[in-house]
Amino acid sequence: MRLASERKGQFIIIAALLLSIMIISVSTVIYGTVTYFRHERWEEYLTIVDSVKTGSSNVLEISLAKYSQTQNSTVLRDNLNQWIRDVRKAYPGFGVDLSYSLATGVRSAYGVSLNYSLGLARTWNQAVSCSAANATFSINIASAGLTGYNFSAHTILKMNIRDAVWWSKASKQYVIISVSVDKEGPEPIVNLQKSNFADAKLSGVSKNFTTTRYYSSTHNCFIYDIRINSITALPSSVEVTLLDNRGMKTVSYSTNIRQDNG
Numbered sequence: 001m002r003l004a005s006e007r008k009g010q011f012i013i014i015a016a017l018l019l020s021i022m023i024i025s026v027s028t029v030i031y032g033t034v035t036y037f038r039h040e041r042w043e044e045y046l047t048i049v050d051s052v053k054t055g056s057s058n059v060l061e062i063s064l065a066k067y068s069q070t071q072n073s074t075v076l077r078d079n080l081n082q083w084i085r086d087v088r089k090a091y092p093g094f095g096v097d098l099s100y101s102l103a104t105g106v107r108s109a110y111g112v113s114l115n116y117s118l119g120l121a122r123t124w125n126q127a128v129s130c131s132a133a134n135a136t137f138s139i140n141i142a143s144a145g146l147t148g149y150n151f152s153a154h155t156i157l158k159m160n161i162r163d164a165v166w167w168s169k170a171s172k173q174y175v176i177i178s179v180s181v182d183k184e185g186p187e188p189i190v191n192l193q194k195s196n197f198a199d200a201k202l203s204g205v206s207k208n209f210t211t212t213r214y215y216s217s218t219h220n221c222f223i224y225d226i227r228i229n230s231i232t233a234l235p236s237s238v239e240v241t242l243l244d245n246r247g248m249k250t251v252s253y254s255t256n257i258r259q260d261n262g
Helices: 002-070 075-090
Strands: 096-102 105-109 112-116 120-123 128-141 146-168 173-183 197-202 210-216 221-229 238-243 249-254 258-260
Touching: 002 075, 002 096, 002 120, 002 128, 002 146, 002 249, 075 096, 075 128, 105 128, 112 128, 128 249, 146 238, 146 249, 173 238, 197 221
Parallel strands: 146 258
Antiparallel strands: 096 128, 105 112, 112 120, 120 128, 128 146, 146 173, 173 221, 197 238, 210 221, 238 249
């Protein structure tokens, strides 16, 4: 009887140990599953937010390109309203909602004062010319309890006539217009071709021209030289029209022209 009692006690101890191991194992699996699910779910939410932010910036770029070419002042508002409808359709199970406010009034962007209306602005026909778009967004994701996640998006094309010189040597007479081009960041745009410069005018008359790109230590930036040959008199004005690779347009104009006899 004593031996049977000892064996029974050992069995109870072993059973208790096995039960404890099972409980710990199940708890570990459950905790790992819940933690993994939460991590994966938040990764999904972050992906949605990043996608909406990227798409919103793309809508600004597309809208500014159309505005700068057509002067349609409502294009950004119209495109954003369509974008909001598209976002809601794209994530129906998440309860994603997007709202926006468009920049209005005078604001400064990269050293340039711009007067926005319905999120769009332009300052053309001066030495430093710009086309710009600016909007603020708010994202709500009902399934995540995320409300009021705000971010801003803006895009800009800026061209600066850095110098304009009429070289009046006896053998060669030509004009060189030196311009720099930047976008939001601010970042220099260094991949433009001759075809991006839609027009170059002297004294209001379009001229044939060539372009050269280089880095200028004098101006501490990349420069595009627009050269117009066979110019026999000092022009009264220079004008350059630019259409960048995003389809955005701007026009710079200056009456500040130097004469150099070489």
